[in-house]
Amino acid sequence: MFPKAKNTAEMLGAGKEDAKPEPVQVPSLELTDVAQLPENTNCLTCTADGRFLGLAHTQGLSVWCASSFTPAAEWLQPQLELIFIQMTRMAEMTYLLGTVDDMGVARVFGFHSDDIHLLNVINIMEDVTARSIFLTFDLHEGGHYGAASISCNGVVWLEVYQFPVEQWLRELEMMSSLKKDENLTEVSDMKWSPFTLMMKLSPPTLPTEKPVDFLTYCLTVDVIRSSGPHKEQYSFSSDAATTKTRESPRCTQHFLLPCNGANGDSTANPAGLPVAVAVWWSGSTSLLQYLLQKPPKNKTDVTPMPEMLWPNAKEILCSAVSRCTYLIALGLEDAMVCIWNRQSGAPVSIVLVPEETIAFSRIQFVDNWSVPAQDCDIVGTEPVRMLVSCKNGAIYMVTAGLGMRSNTIQHFQGPKDSRDFPTVAILVPFLQAVSLIMQRSGKMFLTEAIKRETVCYLTLPTSHQIASLYNPVYTLNAEQRALLIRGDQETSDLLERQNQSRLFVFYFSQSDIIKPHIDCPRQPSLHHGTLEEICNVYLEQRAQSVDDRNKALEQAWGNMQKTASALQRTRQSRKHQANVDK
Template sequence: MPFYLRKQPLEIPPPTEKEWIKKDEEEPLYLKDPDQIIDYLPQPFRMISKLVTVLFEQAWEIIEEREQRQVTKKQHPPPVRFQPSAEFQVVGRANCLAATREYIFIGLSTGLSVFGLATGEKLCAWETAKLEICTLRASDLGNNSHVLGTVDEMGFARLFYFSKDNLLHVKAINEVEDLSKRNACVDLELSHGGDYAGFLLQGSSETWLEIYRLPKDSWQKETEHVQTVLNSTPAFFKDRRLSPANIQKNVDFRSMDTLGESAEEQLLTRDCKMSPPALLMKVRSPKPLAGSAFKNPYEALMKSDDGTVVGLGQNHMIRDCHWERQEAVFNSVFRQYLVLENELESKEEKLSQAMFHFHGSGRTLPVGMESKTEPDTPVALSVHWNTSHNLCFYLLSRPPKEKVDSDLKPDVVWPCAAPIVLSAVTPCSSYLAFACEDGVITVWDKTIGFPLLVTMLPNGYVIRSIRFMPLPGHKTLSPRKVSPRAQVQLLVLCTDGSVHLITSEGKEFSTKLLVYKPEDPNQTTSAVATVPSLTNAVLTCSWDGTVSLTDTETEATVCHFITPSPWKVATPWQPIFAVDTDGRYLILQGDEQSGNIKIETGSHRSTIFLFDLMSCSFVKTSLQEDECSPDSLEHLPWDKRCDLFLKNSLQRLSVISQQIPECWSQLQKYAATLEGESQEN
């Protein structure tokens, strides 16, 4: 090691950048880096050296990432090209799909159609001219009955009831005769089991959420009576479906026996009128914080609640003058940054948007809710608005009113450090996940009432969508039937096309990058989906129309779903595909790529392809492993289930017993510190 002698200057040198370092900091800096005597560069060469170092490090990271991709590709065999097992054509342009165990529901440019999943045969339709269905939701009610929710291109929302090959129109939610007074439906959700329906409506100046309670028991009785009448009609009348083309007037199924006309003429010349859904609540977007109008604190206290829950912060004592003073101080300090921000901001004010979910009972809700309803029935609704830090819960156990409360307050409020942008809930309602604007992702275990994990993606990733992977007990939707050792996995799609998998089991969690950011923009992932029957597979679709199945454990692409020539995946940037609730079939829409495509809406035909996932070797192997795994407790006898439950309880007890002494020692130290501070004072 060379020996450096520090030479003292004979005279005061001219000022340089070295003089910026204080005298007390110069000596430690010299001892830490003695080579700085030779390598110390003046400006601007020092800045150039830093930039070159940063560029070199970034280039090295890209090189390592590319090498890792090449090694991964060499380790895995090439994916299998999977051909469709069946196909059928529909008249019109297909805009949306929904599939259950036995049926495929297709939203077309000419209405709504229902097809059999096994045969591909058209069962019934609700057809009308100049009506294009753009959004479709379906919920299975059991006994071959389904409730459907649709939104057309004009923003009108409708409810349908499908039972035994009959598609009946129930109610138009926001349809009006004067189009200038219409309110557009932005989004809709149906609860599992079809007990509730939510519609997000948007007016000219505000946005609100309407929740309806669906009378599915009454619908079943009414359709059974109609089916009895249809069975007694001749074959000529049975072939004619209920559609707007042969409907002119209204008839009530509940009073059909009192009418003098024959049943056949009533069904073929009049519209069916079923029991309408009951409006349960109307949730409006939160008001922006403004100055207080209260004269004294006592008046604000009288307007507030009993103090048992966290509120939205509307009842406060901050006046307008306080806001103005704070804003003036802030603007004076950060004036140079505010000028640039105002230039980037849009002058148009955007209306509030919301994302909402239905929840079952759990310990995150008030005590006693689980005893009033059935296990599979939703008991609460969660709503979060954009630019809002609060996740609000509204209990559904309230009677319908003729006049809905215009200023409905949430029953439970979860404040967050940043605005909530995305959220997801498992079908069994056992886990809740939400992502904030700053990139923080939180997963809650609702059955025990504690957060399962809190994590953040690396810098540079902007979250586009989140969804849960299927749990091992996917066939049982009750929260009490989910295995306590279930491995919770969250699938995250980012705006750059990368796909991340966050896995949590117990107190440990890990983040895996399933799909890297592609070098070719055409290979960017546009949509992801899960297969209900597979806990370790993800469906991805890219901009070039490639639909593939990826194994989450090995990060390998298992197979590509190929449409026969000359068909290609329709609108690959926003693909139209669906997986049935059992995870047996992949339904994919394809468009014919030729020069003789008919543009007219009436003559346009869309082709629907069905891929039988059960014939794939990877799917068969995964299903066998899931059946043999210890997490699938539904096939085990009750004594073995009790043994596993007791073992898990003992393991948790040992972990808790190890943590108790540490927590107790921390409390003692904190108490001693407080006692010492009190004695000094």
């Protein structure tokens, strides 16, 4: 149906450190399926259960069946351009969708019984001069919580919402029943239950007096460090506070699950709901944790206080949480990676990437997605692997753990040609340590992250190219083990190119090339939830490694004695030479 892609080992470009040609010819993965996309599809998403696709495009959004690629429902509005979409399941065959349009307006939809219903417009613009713009919008799995970073007149803040999932499910079911009633000629608009604004977090400001506690001190240090080139001249005064508010940093947040679920007991939190949110601001060295709790009814505009603070030696550039959310990895300035253990409140490891001049742009945990989050191994007892992307295009695989020597391997070398710069470098969750790389030139390939071997190339038909090479429109279906990506027809006519957009599908599980890399489920290991049990496991590991540590200690003492003897002989020789000279 499509022209078969050529096999070539030269498509990788600068992805290997060794410039020698590969001895084995790297195969190409054949295209599996294709479908026509709506005009100007700006964003794709797939539900975690793999059943449905969400498409954000001109004039609204669409929901497709992920197996047949046929439309299941759509919501259209003239002169509307949606640029972001996220979709999560609230209940069996009922889903919550969050969108943002090109004007920064966020909306929440419900998909139920092959219908899409607009549940709420979060930032209704009553006053154009005070228009709030959504910069980011994140729905937690299950739809109970959402978070958004918002900008208005140069000021940026973070809002965390609680959505009335149970009420919306009842209202969606009621709306479906009304539409099925043949006696009703017209269904009136449903008044959907409102959401709750749980907290509003603003960037830290410089206090007007000297800090008296550790938390205030750390926030003060953050403000001073990001206040400009003359930051050392700032004092603890109101003038300094006024100076800081001129620029507002950006915010990054992560929802966090409870730490007491490590033993696999889900009775305390049966729905797997988050209990906290981790927040850091650009220019900051501190990571803050806030509890998710409703604001008091008798007070307004209460500024929430962080429950926990993790200070770092360098400025935070990027962050990630493990799938079980017990570990938080921070990419810091000067090529430093710090891994924090939420349960103990202590760092698991601090790793320095060899090239100190690079700046991190993204960090990802190499999690085993075949194991449920509540069945994760005990934190800190097994090595942790992370994929770190740098602004120069280089990618590193970092392996670290409590009490072990860290290891850093360059997974992808920074390209010399700008066309080989990776625009997408993500781990494929259903494959074993395999990452997907997309380059500005339009080349796509899968590479094994640990062995640094190219698995295969993924190529579109010669008549099409990847849409928006600098920001590809794609999504991964973890259940069906597939990559779905938008391709545009090769033509100089922009209108014709948008009308000829296709959805190209690569099914990995159907290929013999990919089968050896598919992540197979493993048996859950023993789990330990309390701090006492974690300490016991740590002490047991220390006892088992006592012989190796004693040998290492003896060797270290021997080397020190040899060094000391050499230094002593050198000093005596110099002293003797000095006496001779006299």
